[in-house]
Amino acid sequence: MSPSPRKPIYDLLIKNVRVVRPHGNVVHTSDIAIRDGKIAKVAPAIDVALAKQLHDGHGRLAFPGVVDAHMHSGIYSPLEEDAISESKAAAMGGVTSSLNYFRTGQYYLNKGGPYKKFYPEVLKLAKGRFHVDYGFHLAPMDGTHIKEIPELIEKFGVSSFKIFMFYGSHGLHGASNSQKDFLMIGEEDRYDYAHFEFVMRGVQAAREQMPERAKQISLSLHCETAEVMTAYTKIVEKDKSLKGLAAYSASRPQHSEGLAVFIASYLAHETALTNINLLHLSSRKAVQAAMMMAETFPHIDFKREVTIGHLMLDINSKAAELAKVNPPIRPREDVEFLWEALLAGELDWVVSDHACCRHEMKIPKHYFGNIWMAKSGFGGTEYLLPSLISEGTRRGMSYNHMAKVTSWNPAQRYGLNRKGDIAEGFDADLALVDPGKTWTISAKNSPSTQGYTPFEGLELSARVEETFLRGNLIYQDGQVIGKPRGEYLFRPTA
Numbered sequence: 001m002s003p004s005p006r007k008p009i010y011d012l013l014i015k016n017v018r019v020v021r022p023h024g025n026v027v028h029t030s031d032i033a034i035r036d037g038k039i040a041k042v043a044p045a046i047d048v049a050l051a052k053q054l055h056d057g058h059g060r061l062a063f064p065g066v067v068d069a070h071m072h073s074g075i076y077s078p079l080e081e082d083a084i085s086e087s088k089a090a091a092m093g094g095v096t097s098s099l100n101y102f103r104t105g106q107y108y109l110n111k112g113g114p115y116k117k118f119y120p121e122v123l124k125l126a127k128g129r130f131h132v133d134y135g136f137h138l139a140p141m142d143g144t145h146i147k148e149i150p151e152l153i154e155k156f157g158v159s160s161f162k163i164f165m166f167y168g169s170h171g172l173h174g175a176s177n178s179q180k181d182f183l184m185i186g187e188e189d190r191y192d193y194a195h196f197e198f199v200m201r202g203v204q205a206a207r208e209q210m211p212e213r214a215k216q217i218s219l220s221l222h223c224e225t226a227e228v229m230t231a232y233t234k235i236v237e238k239d240k241s242l243k244g245l246a247a248y249s250a251s252r253p254q255h256s257e258g259l260a261v262f263i264a265s266y267l268a269h270e271t272a273l274t275n276i277n278l279l280h281l282s283s284r285k286a287v288q289a290a291m292m293m294a295e296t297f298p299h300i301d302f303k304r305e306v307t308i309g310h311l312m313l314d315i316n317s318k319a320a321e322l323a324k325v326n327p328p329i330r331p332r333e334d335v336e337f338l339w340e341a342l343l344a345g346e347l348d349w350v351v352s353d354h355a356c357c358r359h360e361m362k363i364p365k366h367y368f369g370n371i372w373m374a375k376s377g378f379g380g381t382e383y384l385l386p387s388l389i390s391e392g393t394r395r396g397m398s399y400n401h402m403a404k405v406t407s408w409n410p411a412q413r414y415g416l417n418r419k420g421d422i423a424e425g426f427d428a429d430l431a432l433v434d435p436g437k438t439w440t441i442s443a444k445n446s447p448s449t450q451g452y453t454p455f456e457g458l459e460l461s462a463r464v465e466e467t468f469l470r471g472n473l474i475y476q477d478g479q480v481i482g483k484p485r486g487e488y489l490f491r492p493t494a
Helices: 079-092 115-126 143-147 149-154 179-183 193-209 226-238 244-251 254-271 284-296 308-312 332-343 381-394 399-413
Strands: 012-020 027-035 038-043 054-056 061-064 066-071 095-102 133-138 160-164 218-222 275-278 301-307 349-351 430-434 463-469 472-476
Touching (some): 012 399, 012 430, 027 061, 061 399, 066 349, 066 381, 066 399, 079 095, 079 115, 079 381, 079 463, 079 472, 095 381, 095 430, 115 133, 115 149, 143 149, 149 193, 193 218, 193 254, 218 254, 226 244, 254 275, 254 284, 284 301, 284 332, 301 332, 308 332, 308 349, 308 381, 349 381, 349 399, 381 430, 381 463
Parallel strands (some): 012 054, 012 061, 095 133, 160 218, 275 301, 301 349
Antiparallel strands (some): 012 027, 027 038, 061 430, 430 463, 463 472
């Protein structure tokens, strides 16, 4: 008797890829078998008869789906719109997990009040609209929010929180005297160093209440010092020799970042909060301050973040005010220092800080050329992985290191335990990359509704060709495929 044909046990088999894992320093030619949205097997020459469906990877690099751990969906446009368009941009860049900073106050939903009322509305608006898996970091803006931290973790699966250190007395886009209105907090509330201390105590108390989850409950800080920036803004606005991005960088000087890092670190020490994330470090002084604090307080597990914008752009960028962001784009010597720190393993993850700010909102036509009138922030999630591969390869960065800083490290910190690696049991989130594809960034090819990009005209040498979310092909040949499949990431995940 002839043997009966083997019954398929896999839903999908991706053949002929070079698997990039976040550990080690080699890339293996392999096949990837997927079942029920998870990776079932990674090995060479898996029998095609075992799969219901085959997909040829054409020898491309298979990176773990990117965990873009710093996005701002819904900041300048309604969340229900941004969730669709900006997650399409994410899928184009090989991003499969989008973690978005969100808060009460102006922008976002333009509402104050407790998170038990506010956050369910956020979840309702987001549901069924994201093309990638998504979650939110929340910022405790007042005393009520601090009390809500345990409930936010247990009931809503929010395990990461944020402090914007300059918000108490400096505006989002520059100097401002109307911070109470902007923050939408009560007359008795203050958003200052004492509030930051109490936030830290609140997060640490929650960690102590939930020891099994404590490792993946953390606090992130935007480190800039309001008083320094307000004083320097006055000086720089009067100095007619400085314009554009150079002026904006000078108005928010590098030592303002460094000082804020020192203050945040001491407060973390004082409150015994050991999981601290220092966001979007943009300068030599900021990184050096962060490294000094790691030495001073070795019991604190500091993580250090950098954005692709701060790695790819400098103050001479032709994008001018379109590249206005906080902290600012810096001089070339700071950019080179950030690369040195990244290559040395001193920076833990790379993100986009994607905040879609449409042209008409970013800078009205009659203010073109005026850096002070531009809004802060821009998109770029679609360029995160290809830019890092292109520039990183040129600088000798290994593919494995790239996977570590775009997927594994942020997934581990932020409680995404099924994300960040290509291994059995992990979600089948994959970015298939052609590392020899030269192309030029053009905003017109992005599904983002921003309509421009500060990265316009940059020539890259690697491109994401296909993106899989839990085994489903969601991006191919320049097009996002199918209806939104993104699921809410209740963190820490199992």
